[in-house]
Amino acid sequence: MNNSEYLEKDFYKVLGVSRDASAADIKKAYRKLAQKLHPDANPGDKTAEERFKEVGRAYGVLSDPKKRAEYDEARRLLGAGAFGGGFPGGGFPGGTRVRVEDFGGLGDLFGNLFGGGRSQTAARRGRDVESEVTLGFEEAVRGATIPLQLRGPAPCHTCHGSGARPGTLPRPCPTCNGRGTVTRDQGLFGLSSPCPTCQGRGSVIDDPCPTCNGRGSEIRSRELRVRIPVGVSDGATIRLKGQGEPGQAGAPAGDLIVKVHVSPHPLFGRQGQDLTITVPVTFAEAALGTELKVPTLDGPITLKVPPGTQNGRVFRVRGRGVPGAGRKHGGDLMVAVEVAVPEKLSRKERELLREFASLSDLSPRTHLGVE
Numbered sequence: 001m002n003n004s005e006y007l008e009k010d011f012y013k014v015l016g017v018s019r020d021a022s023a024a025d026i027k028k029a030y031r032k033l034a035q036k037l038h039p040d041a042n043p044g045d046k047t048a049e050e051r052f053k054e055v056g057r058a059y060g061v062l063s064d065p066k067k068r069a070e071y072d073e074a075r076r077l078l079g080a081g082a083f084g085g086g087f088p089g090g091g092f093p094g095g096t097r098v099r100v101e102d103f104g105g106l107g108d109l110f111g112n113l114f115g116g117g118r119s120q121t122a123a124r125r126g127r128d129v130e131s132e133v134t135l136g137f138e139e140a141v142r143g144a145t146i147p148l149q150l151r152g153p154a155p156c157h158t159c160h161g162s163g164a165r166p167g168t169l170p171r172p173c174p175t176c177n178g179r180g181t182v183t184r185d186q187g188l189f190g191l192s193s194p195c196p197t198c199q200g201r202g203s204v205i206d207d208p209c210p211t212c213n214g215r216g217s218e219i220r221s222r223e224l225r226v227r228i229p230v231g232v233s234d235g236a237t238i239r240l241k242g243q244g245e246p247g248q249a250g251a252p253a254g255d256l257i258v259k260v261h262v263s264p265h266p267l268f269g270r271q272g273q274d275l276t277i278t279v280p281v282t283f284a285e286a287a288l289g290t291e292l293k294v295p296t297l298d299g300p301i302t303l304k305v306p307p308g309t310q311n312g313r314v315f316r317v318r319g320r321g322v323p324g325a326g327r328k329h330g331g332d333l334m335v336a337v338e339v340a341v342p343e344k345l346s347r348k349e350r351e352l353l354r355e356f357a358s359l360s361d362l363s364p365r366t367h368l369g370v371e
């Protein structure tokens with residue numbers, strides 16, 4: 001339902017009250033009707049449901065003193081003074097015609113009354129364009145500038161989007177004086193619509209650009225360089241303002257939204273700003289302690305593993321994760337130690353381990369109480 005349809009409705013009639021009804025009368029009338037027409041009381045009755053909604057709309061306006069005054073005023077201006085409903089075809093007595101512009105405030109009045117703004121018939125912003133990139137793991141961690149190939153509407157390379165032959169300029173449309181909209185006299189009321197001469201652009205082109213025939217845009221491939229911020233994660237989106245489709249008639253272009261995929265790394269995993277790695281150690285290294293060489297993205301480091309280190313223990317190496325950027329702190333490298341059990345043993349190894357087992361009198365399973 002648009003505004004004029006709303007204004008056509010006589011809300012006083014809908015509620016069955018007089019135009020000078022008090023707030024209390026309106027409330028009473030609404031309650032009575034709402035009870036009678038409530039869907040619970042009229043299951044499956046479409047007519048009752050429609051009327052119930054209508055009564056709610058009417059009450060929404062008439063119960064608010066400000067909206068009620070605006071509604072009365074708008075109806076008066078519409079010439080529905082008799083409050084009989086319907087659009088009169090004629091005009092005010094004496095043949096005075098009313099245009100939206102003449103009232104200035106009437107448009108706002110519509111907006112205030114029904115919560116909507118005025119419709120934008122003029123130049124439309126360009127659409128957003130979506131694209132995807134797949135980054136290497138390290139590119140995502142360190143940030144990168146990567147080329148992105150796009151194909152789609154772009155500002156014409158000959159006229160740079162003006163639509164006019166190079167060396168000439170579009171001129172303001174004489175029909176609408178550059179506004180892009182015209183107001184047609186429609187009986188009493190002026191209706192705004194896109195200008196037929198310039199199709200809402202607000203300008204006309206006498207000598208169109210030969211490349212785009214005056215459209216100002218062309219389909220072409222273009223290469224963009226997209227700056228990927230440090231530490232971007234898989235699934236993130238990057239918005240490039242104004243890199244989407246060109247807008248109509250000089251309206252701003254849409255945005256380019258780039259969805260980022262990050263390839264996995266053969267060694268490292270990632271948890272937010274932290275990197276993770278699993279390093280196997282032998283039983284002897286875990287038991288006796290060792291110094292482990294651990295790879296990081298910036299070259300190997302030495303990690304001290306203390307004697308008696310348990311399988312799965314995680315060591316935090318500060319500052320070797322995703323670098324910090326802006327307000328984001330840098331992450332750490334989380335090194336998980338995994339005790340590897342040899343699948344094959346030499347005869348000597350077997351002998352030593354048997355001897356070790358016979359010396360070891362503390363079973364790790366005493367707490368189970370089954371020995």
Ligand SMILES: [Zn+2]
Pocket residue numbers: 156157158159160161162163164209210211212213214215216217
């Ligand atoms: Zn062009």
Ligand SMILES: [Zn+2]
Pocket residue numbers: 173174175176177178179180181195196197198199200201202203
């Ligand atoms: Zn025009």
